[in-house]
Amino acid sequence: MPILVIAEHDNAGLKAATLPAVTAAARIGAHSGAEIHVLVAGSACTGAAQAAAAIAGVAKVLVADAPHYAEQTAENEAALAVQLAQGDGAYTHILAAATTHGRNMLPRVAALCDVAQISDIVAVESPDIFVRPIYAGNALATVKSTDVLKVITVRTTAFDAAGQGGAAAVEAIAPGPDLGLSRLVGRELTVSARPELAAARVIVAGGRGLASSENYHRLLEPLADRLGAALGASRAAVDAGFVPNDCQVGQTGKIVAPQLYIAIGISGAIQHLAGMRDSQVIVAINRDAEAPIFQVADYGLVGDLFKLVPELTEALG
Amino acid sequence: MKILVPVKRVIDYNVRVRVKADGSGVDLANVKMAMNPFDEIAVEEALRLREAGIASEVVALSAGTAACQETLRTAMALGADRAILVETEAELQPLAVARLLHAIVAREAPQLVILGKQAIDDDANQTGQMLAALLGWPQATFASKLLVANGRATVTREIDGGVETLEMPLPAVVTTDLRLNEPRYATLPNIMKAKKKPLEVFKPADLAVDVAPRLQTLGVAEPPPRHAGIRVADVAELVAKLKNEAKVI
Ligand SMILES: Cc1cc2nc3c(=O)[nH]c(=O)nc-3n(C[C@H](O)[C@H](O)[C@H](O)COP(=O)(O)OP(=O)(O)OC[C@H]3O[C@@H](n4cnc5c(N)ncnc54)[C@H](O)[C@@H]3O)c2cc1C
Ligand SMILES: Nc1ncnc2c1ncn2[C@@H]1O[C@H](COP(=O)(O)O)[C@@H](O)[C@H]1O
Numbered sequence: 239m240p241i242l243v244i245a246e247h248d249n250a251g252l253k254a255a256t257l258p259a260v261t262a263a264a265r266i267g268a269h270s271g272a273e274i275h276v277l278v279a280g281s282a283c284t285g286a287a288q289a290a291a292a293i294a295g296v297a298k299v300l301v302a303d304a305p306h307y308a309e310q311t312a313e314n315e316a317a318l319a320v321q322l323a324q325g326d327g328a329y330t331h332i333l334a335a336a337t338t339h340g341r342n343m344l345p346r347v348a349a350l351c352d353v354a355q356i357s358d359i360v361a362v363e364s365p366d367i368f369v370r371p372i373y374a375g376n377a378l379a380t381v382k383s384t385d386v387l388k389v390i391t392v393r394t395t396a397f398d399a400a401g402q403g404g405a406a407a408v409e410a411i412a413p414g415p416d417l418g419l420s421r422l423v424g425r426e427l428t429v430s431a432r433p434e435l436a437a438a439r440v441i442v443a444g445g446r447g448l449a450s451s452e453n454y455h456r457l458l459e460p461l462a463d464r465l466g467a468a469l470g471a472s473r474a475a476v477d478a479g480f481v482p483n484d485c486q487v488g489q490t491g492k493i494v495a496p497q498l499y500i501a502i503g504i505s506g507a508i509q510h511l512a513g514m515r516d517s518q519v520i521v522a523i524n525r526d527a528e529a530p531i532f533q534v535a536d537y538g539l540v541g542d543l544f545k546l547v548p549e550l551t552e553a554l555g
Numbered sequence: 556m557k558i559l560v561p562v563k564r565v566i567d568y569n570v571r572v573r574v575k576a577d578g579s580g581v582d583l584a585n586v587k588m589a590m591n592p593f594d595e596i597a598v599e600e601a602l603r604l605r606e607a608g609i610a611s612e613v614v615a616l617s618a619g620t621a622a623c624q625e626t627l628r629t630a631m632a633l634g635a636d637r638a639i640l641v642e643t644e645a646e647l648q649p650l651a652v653a654r655l656l657h658a659i660v661a662r663e664a665p666q667l668v669i670l671g672k673q674a675i676d677d678d679a680n681q682t683g684q685m686l687a688a689l690l691g692w693p694q695a696t697f698a699s700k701l702l703v704a705n706g707r708a709t710v711t712r713e714i715d716g717g718v719e720t721l722e723m724p725l726p727a728v729v730t731t732d733l734r735l736n737e738p739r740y741a742t743l744p745n746i747m748k749a750k751k752k753p754l755e756v757f758k759p760a761d762l763a764v765d766v767a768p769r770l771q772t773l774g775v776a777e778p779p780p781r782h783a784g785i786r787v788a789d790v791a792e793l794v795a796k797l798k799n800e801a802k803v804i
Binding site for chain 1: 566568571572574581593648649650653672673675676677678679680681682683684685686687688689692693694695696697699709712713714715716717718719720721722723724727732733734768769770771772773774775776777778781783784785786787789790791793794796797801803804
């Protein structure tokens with residue numbers, strides 16, 4: 239029986255988070271020999287469907303094209319996935335990326351199928367055994383599912399992006415009903431010329447130590463420009479309004495694992511570390527030599543950020 | 556309108572968690588426990604709706620051992636009118652909690668259930684969505700703003716890439732994000748008053764809910780340790796290390 243991955247997309251194209259979810263599905267498939275199908279539920283979503291068909295390792299793309307999937311609200315998309323899960327070609331596993339989209343929608347699928355959801359897996363041990371972080375990543379639990387259907391969200395930093403070059407069959411499926419439960423009124427997406435946090439090779443992250451939004455932008459943007467970096471932040475910096483909410487890195491924000499993470503004026507609370515401790519190289523700049531961030535930093539620089547950050551930007555010039 | 560607020564008793568967010576030597580779980584003996592921080596935000600939001608005259612009653616609910624009474628008393632000290640404990644020694648996973656909540660919603664008929672977006676122990680981020688699905692209700696997760704008027708909720712949600720606003724009829728399920736509000740503190744007089752507020756106790760069997768876990772934990776381990784590296788003396792040394800040693804710039 240096949241494995242289903244629910245695609246995240248904007249109708250025109252696929253979101254990058256879908257690719258590690260396909261890799262996790264392929265790990266499961268490597269044990270069980272199962273085929274991978276991708277569901278694209280959208281409206282005028284041919285672009286997304288074609289992108290899904292081009293992912294290496296995908297056997298079939300199922301496309302449900304209807305106006306009520308345009309915004310991928312949870313209720314309608316979950317209902318459709320449940321229909322597929324319980325239909326003729328029943329699935330053994332349903333996966334989605336552990337993004338705000340997957341976290342929002344997938345537990346509905348699990349509940350309606352009367353099975354558990356396994357959140358945020360970081361490793362596949364077998365088709366029914368998975369590893370997932372708990373307690374802000376301070377512990378890793380190995381869990382075995384006893385359900386017939388496994389519903390799983392995938393931590394995107396823990397799996398490589400699936401490759402390109404596939405040529406999957408694209409099959410239109412009948413849309414499910416429009417439940418009409420919730421309606422999107424508006425969406426305000428942050429526009430930025432910088433790389434996305436989740437995909438960035440380098441992240442420059444700022445915390446409360448920057449003291450104001452003005453300082454945050456004045457000091458960190460030139461540094462990020464030099465490095466081609468994305469901008470991240472601690473919760474304290476987001477709460478204080480230095481940057482929008484989607485810049486928050488941590489247990490309850492974004493999980494990132496860039497090649498280089500530069501933490502500036504961030505103390506290193508466990509909730510923050512949970513989101514960045516898997517970065518390849520961590521640099522910390524903080525005037526408090528005892529700050530916990532130094533316990534995970536590869537290179538620690540103790541001193542006043544107001545002096546050191548401009549110096550660093552200059553040195554990279 | 557009645558609001559139901561599920562609150563979970565979890566390890567205090569300041570506690571440094573340790574994995575037990577035998578790998579069977581984390582060590583919860585003698586550690587400080589508290590209300591899940593997202594649930595404090597949920598209680599606060601419900602209280603504000605009552606204070607604004609939109610809600611008439613706020614009912615807190617917790618599922619777990621008898622010790623959860625303490626968490627419920629905290630919710631009542633903050634201002635919840637009464638509380639429900641679904642008492643069990645069994646390990647509760649999100650699906651089981653959602654099914655217990657489903658049964659309580661059938662008895663209490665709230666118009667709004669406000670939960671935390673995630674419990675900081677299991678980091679599951681599932682229960683609210685599962686409850687909404689079982690009820691066939693609309694959901695708005697990760698809320699940073701909630702408006703209730705004329706039988707409808709308008710909710711701003713924190714999503715990857717920004718925010719979005721959904722509108723939905725009540726009854727509905729909402730889960731809280733960090734920036735929805737700043738929870739209040741309980742005052743001493745209110746802590747005293749809370750001791751006299753009603754607290755009803757059920758067992759899962761009273762609600763005819765099977766809470767058997769679906770996931771079996773085979774083991775719990777510490778993540779691979781990350782060691783402190785070196786201190787560099789100045790910016791020049793940092794840049795040299797990043798270029799020549801780490802080779803990341
Ligand atoms: C339920 C819950 C969830 C949470 N989720 C998250 C999350 O996802 N992400 C997150 O980040 N946090 C999260 N937090 C918050 C977390 O506990 C910390 O409060 C937060 O990370 C602190 O942010 P900070 O390091 O910027 O601020 P602080 O802890 O105040 O640290 C500021 C640092 O700046 C340094 N500094 C000040 N001035 C200077 C200067 N001039 N030069 C150099 N250094 C300076 C100080 O020495 C200090 O170390 C969560 C908390 C809770 C309760
Ligand atoms: N045992 C419980 N008792 C009461 N509420 C709970 C319980 N478990 C989870 N919840 C609620 O569900 C939310 C999400 O939890 P979780 O899905 O476990 O991350 C929490 O913030 C609580 O509001």
